[in-house]
Amino acid sequence: MVTYEVNVMGSGFSYALAIAKKDLITQMRKRFEAFSMFLFAIIAVFVLGLVLFSSTFIIADSPTRIQVMTEIGSGMLWVVVFFTGMFGFSPVFISESETGTLKGLSLAPIPGWSVYLGKVIYGFLLMGLVEIFLVPIAMGLLGFAFSPEISPLFILITFALGTLDLAAVGAMASALTMPAESKATVYPIVYFPTATTALILLVEITRMLAIGLPIIGPGILELLILLSGHVFAMVMLSAAVFQFTLTA
Amino acid sequence: MKLNCNHNVHIDVYHRIEPSKGREEVNTKRVTLYILTLVITFVYLYMVWIFAPPEVNLGERIRIFFQHVAPALIGYLAFGVTLVCGVLYLWKQDLRYDLVGAASIKIGLVFTTITLLSGMIWANASWGVYWNWDPRETTTLILWIAYACLIAYRASVNDRDVRAQYGSIFGIVAFPAVILSYISIRVWETLHPIVITGEGLQMGAEHGMTLMLSLIAIGLVYALILELTYRIDSVSERLMELRMQRSE
Numbered sequence: 061m062v063t064y065e066v067n068v069m070g071s072g073f074s075y076a077l078a079i080a081k082k083d084l085i086t087q088m089r090k091r092f093e094a095f096s097m098f099l100f101a102i103i104a105v106f107v108l109g110l111v112l113f114s115s116t117f118i119i120a121d122s123p124t125r126i127q128v129m130t131e132i133g134s135g136m137l138w139v140v141v142f143f144t145g146m147f148g149f150s151p152v153f154i155s156e157s158e159t160g161t162l163k164g165l166s167l168a169p170i171p172g173w174s175v176y177l178g179k180v181i182y183g184f185l186l187m188g189l190v191e192i193f194l195v196p197i198a199m200g201l202l203g204f205a206f207s208p209e210i211s212p213l214f215i216l217i218t219f220a221l222g223t224l225d226l227a228a229v230g231a232m233a234s235a236l237t238m239p240a241e242s243k244a245t246v247y248p249i250v251y252f253p254t255a256t257t258a259l260i261l262l263v264e265i266t267r268m269l270a271i272g273l274p275i276i277g278p279g280i281l282e283l284l285i286l287l288s289g290h291v292f293a294m295v296m297l298s299a300a301v302f303q304f305t306l307t308a
Numbered sequence: 309m310k311l312n313c314n315h316n317v318h319i320d321v322y323h324r325i326e327p328s329k330g331r332e333e334v335n336t337k338r339v340t341l342y343i344l345t346l347v348i349t350f351v352y353l354y355m356v357w358i359f360a361p362p363e364v365n366l367g368e369r370i371r372i373f374f375q376h377v378a379p380a381l382i383g384y385l386a387f388g389v390t391l392v393c394g395v396l397y398l399w400k401q402d403l404r405y406d407l408v409g410a411a412s413i414k415i416g417l418v419f420t421t422i423t424l425l426s427g428m429i430w431a432n433a434s435w436g437v438y439w440n441w442d443p444r445e446t447t448t449l450i451l452w453i454a455y456a457c458l459i460a461y462r463a464s465v466n467d468r469d470v471r472a473q474y475g476s477i478f479g480i481v482a483f484p485a486v487i488l489s490y491i492s493i494r495v496w497e498t499l500h501p502i503v504i505t506g507e508g509l510q511m512g513a514e515h516g517m518t519l520m521l522s523l524i525a526i527g528l529v530y531a532l533i534l535e536l537t538y539r540i541d542s543v544s545e546r547l548m549e550l551r552m553q554r555s556e
Contacts, residue, residue, distance in 0.1 A: 232481055236474055240464040250461055253454035254481060257488050260446065286495055293484045301477045304398050 072174040079165075079178025083152075084185060093151070094186060101144045101194045108136045109201035126203075127271075133202030134270040135263040140198065141191065142226065142259050148186050149230025150237070150247045152179045153305075157238045165306070172303030176231060180295065183227035191219060207272025218265050218284065225258040225291045232298040235305045254294075261287045341535070345528040352525035360518040363511075369433050370515065376426040377503065378522040379419040380448070382530050384486050386416030387455060389534075391483045394476035406472035407545070409479055410462065411537035413455050415530055420452045435499060443496035447489040454485045468545075 087093060112132060119125045156162040165175050199205055206215055233251035240246035261283055268280045356374045363370040393409030396402070427445060428438040439445060458478050465471040493500045503511060503519075511519070 236461070236478055239467065239470045239474055240461070241466060242464065246461060246464045249457040250478065253450065253457045253485065256450050256453070257447075257485060260450075282495060290484060290488070293487075294481065297481050297484070301398060301480055304473055304477055 072171045073177070075170040075174040076177035076181060079175060080181035080185065083179070083182040087182075087186065093148070094189060097144050097147045097186070098190050098193060100147055101140050101190060102197065104140045104143060105137075105194070105198045105201050108140065109133075109203070112136070112202060129203035130205070130270045131267055133198075133204035134266045136202055137195065137198045137204075138222065138259055138262045138266060140194070141187070141222070142255060144190065144194075145187060145226045145230050145255070146248065146251060148190070149183050149227065149251070150234050150243075152183055152231050153234040153238055154243055154247075162238075162306075172306055173299035175306070176235070176299050176302035177295075179231040179234075180224070180227050183231050184224050187223050187227060188220075191223065195219070204270050206269050209272045210269050214280070214284075215269055218262070218269065218287075221284070221287050221291055222258060222262040225262075225287065225294060226255055228291060228294040228298060229255040229258065232294070232302070235302065238305070257290055258287065261290065338535070341528070341532055345525075345532050348521070348525045348528055352522050355518040355521050360514055361512075363515065366434070369430065372426055372430045372433070374518055374522045376423060376430055377519060378526040379426070380423040381523060382526045383416045383419035383423055384490060385527070386412045386419060386530060386534075387451075387483065387486045390416065390455075390479040394479035397472060397476040403468075403472060406476060407538055407541050408534070409476065411534055411541060413458055413479070414537065415533050417452065417455050417459070418533075419526070419530070420448065420455070424448060424452060440499075442500055443492040443498050444489070444500040447485070447492040451485045451489045454482045458482055 112129060116125045116128055119128070153162065156165065168175075206212075230251060233247060233254060236250050237243050237247045265280055265283045265287065268283075273279050356371055360370060360374070362368050366373065389412040390409045393405040393412065397405040397409065424445075427448070431440065431442075431445070432438045458475070461478055462471055462475045465474060492498070493502055
């Protein structure tokens, strides 16, 4: 008798990567979504930078201004990423639902969590691509820089965790918005409250990285662990219940 | 039992609530709950306003404390009930769990509103401002917004079964906001006092007794309102069902 061993976890991840690859190829063909996200982010940074510059004009020659720009600017960067996420993450499932391809995904002989994970990977890569261009521009326009005493590795980890968290929440919010009446109105009320937790943690961590607080000790490390816990909780919870969005 | 038709689900819910047990037996239990809640609520009012002595540092302001902590913890419990009911609905596909979970959101929101308002009064008395973006205040406000959005989201989905399915999922993925609100005073530097620690309650015996009784009283009020809301919502579902049957 021949027995077949199926590595569900391994194949589930390969399915997730295949879905992410499919979405990325579709995105590269269309191009406008990533470019629109980037343009929106630049406009938001420009407006916020202008307001920040005008508001601190009275202390233009004071060292206080650099401190103010560093503390506020670093937080504003995540506010821009948070709102840009709306453009990037909302079509993740809604477009599949509208074009009828979601039926195909739900009928495919693959675990539900791999569909969700594939969309998270796609959202993460899409937003990561936008951030590569956005962050240096935002640092210039919002007038802040990361402290040279901080290792670039910690900055990279923060951005990776933050983007992953927003992608995990954004993909789930998109799935939850599918059956709603007015999708454009409903998406923000699902995405904002669940993503705000990540936003608060990211604003705080990035501010600490910009002013150069020590990594070890109370502060950055504790918040990074909390952020990792939130990413883990959101990905695991969403992956565990995602199957039910396909069977409704 | 999985039912395919909305009509059957609603009729089934109605019949499971009322005729399955003798009406007299159910009514006796209800009356017992009402009387018990009334008696304990009067004892709670006596202990809060007369029995509990003024605290050394807080003075008479300690009386706000009991009406702040108990609703906060029962609010967390209410959202926990929504989480458990969400899991049970996805598992059993029984609409009763959705009705209880949805009712618990509304009551949890009321208790969280009381928590925020009593916290603002206390903050003004202690710190001189109603709102100062303390981590506990901020995370509790996020919690309130998240569950208010969940109510709005549920209203945006018309199909009854889909609303139950997706509402349950949202109720599950929104729960990390409760955990963040609870642990916020342990993670961030805050002015908010930490009363419940690993070593027990950090207060005198009289105050500890009053807090315990306030938890029991508010818990009973929660149970009573939950039971009433569940009954009203079940009958409301049945009415909607009859209207739909008549219009066909």
